[in-house]
Amino acid sequence: xxxxxxxxxxxxxxxxxxxxxxxxxxxxxxxxxxxxxxxxxxxxxxxxxxxxxxxxxxxxxxxxxxxxxxxxxxxxxxxxxxxxxxxxxxxxxxxxxxxxxxxxxxxxxxxxxxxxxxxxxxxxxxxxxxxxxxxxxxxxxxxxxxxxxxxxxxxxxxxxxxxxxxxxxxxxxxxxxxxxxxxxxxxxxxxxxxxxxxxxxxxxxxxxxxxxxxxxxxxxxxxxxxxxxxxxxxxxxxxxxxx
Numbered sequence: 001x002x003x004x005x006x007x008x009x010x011x012x013x014x015x016x017x018x019x020x021x022x023x024x025x026x027x028x029x030x031x032x033x034x035x036x037x038x039x040x041x042x043x044x045x046x047x048x049x050x051x052x053x054x055x056x057x058x059x060x061x062x063x064x065x066x067x068x069x070x071x072x073x074x075x076x077x078x079x080x081x082x083x084x085x086x087x088x089x090x091x092x093x094x095x096x097x098x099x100x101x102x103x104x105x106x107x108x109x110x111x112x113x114x115x116x117x118x119x120x121x122x123x124x125x126x127x128x129x130x131x132x133x134x135x136x137x138x139x140x141x142x143x144x145x146x147x148x149x150x151x152x153x154x155x156x157x158x159x160x161x162x163x164x165x166x167x168x169x170x171x172x173x174x175x176x177x178x179x180x181x182x183x184x185x186x187x188x189x190x191x192x193x194x195x196x197x198x199x200x201x202x203x204x205x206x207x208x209x210x211x212x213x214x215x216x217x218x219x220x221x222x223x224x225x226x227x228x229x230x231x232x233x234x235x236x237x238x239x240x241x242x243x
Contacts, residue, residue, distance in 0.1 A: 003030070003038055008047065008068060009075040011061050012216060017235040018051065018058045047071065063232030072232075073224035083219050087121055088128035093177065094120070098221050100173045101156075108162035111223030111230070113215055115155040115189070123152055127179055151183045157215060158190045159223070159230065165190065193230060200234035208234075 010027050011017050019027070025035040039059060042048040046065045051058045061068050084091030094114070101112050114120060154174070158167075167188045174186045191199065202208040212234075220227055 003028075003034075004042060004047075005071050005075045005078070007035075007038060007042065008061060008071040011059075011235075012072070012231070018060050020056065020058055024059070061232060061235065063229075063236040069225050069228050069232065072228040076220045076224045076228065080219050080221070083117060088124045093124060093127070094221075096177050097154075097174050100177065101170065101222060104170050104173055105158075105165065108160060108165040109158045109190075109223070110161050110193075110226035111159040112221040113157040113218040113227065114221055115157050115214060115218045116153075117217070117219045119152065120154055123154065123182070123184060127182060130179070130181065151185055153185045153187050154178075156186070156188045156221075157218065158188055159196055159226070160190050160192050163192075196230055197234055200231070 006028055007024060010024055011019060013027070021036050021039050022032065024030075024039065025032045028035065030038075039048060043050060043059075045067065046062050047068045048059050049062045051060055061072075063069075084094065087094065098112075101109075105112075167190055171186045171188060175184075178184050178186075199211040200208050202211070212231075215231075
């Protein structure tokens with residue numbers, strides 16, 4: 001199962017969603033024979049499609065098969081869990097934020113992604129260091145006046161399903177769980193499904209690729225399957241001319 005997950009995830013690193021068996025073998029550091037056999041099995045299960053180009057045979061994900069989305073969602077969940085473990089507080093702050101998003105969005109979004117996870121990791125480290133270096137009394141008496149000179153941001157990308165979604169409520173609630181002595185702003189980029197697909201399909205100045213890379217480098221917080229359904233739909237549109 002893990003090898004199947006790793007193979008499907010590998011296509012998420014390819015800008016056009018297309019890889020040869022040799023490229024997969026090198027990327028995953030698997031023997032060519034093992035990769036070939038596993039690709040053949042995934043093709044039989046219709047998780048992968050084969051795209052002939054001359055004498056060559058390239059592979060791509062089959063976005064029409066729900067199993068493809070399931071494997072990608074499992075891989076995304078693994079990545080998120082690994083990220084939680086890498087944080088100073090083992091992801092406690094982020095999990096509180098996720099709970100806020102769940103409660104306050106009330107089904108009005110289909111996916112939430114943390115953008116710039118390295119920046120958030122740095123913020124968690126700073127918060128943890130402050131707590132370790134200052135006594136409780138000092139924290140209480142200086143919480144309001146020990147504010148960093150420069151502002152950091154926690155950035156989220158949300159895919160909404162309801163036009164009436166009020167992002168200000170979400171920002172306020174998240175700000176309430178961030179220590180007040182940290183000069184941190186919460187920002188939300190909110191799009192609907194069609195806008196996201198348009199972003200990913202934009203070819204001028206490689207804008208679509210830049211948008212995809214931004215999302216790919218983020219950490220999925222909610223809606224793993226919904227997120228990958230959109231990504232696969234965008235990929236499938238790009239691959240129709242090769243099939």
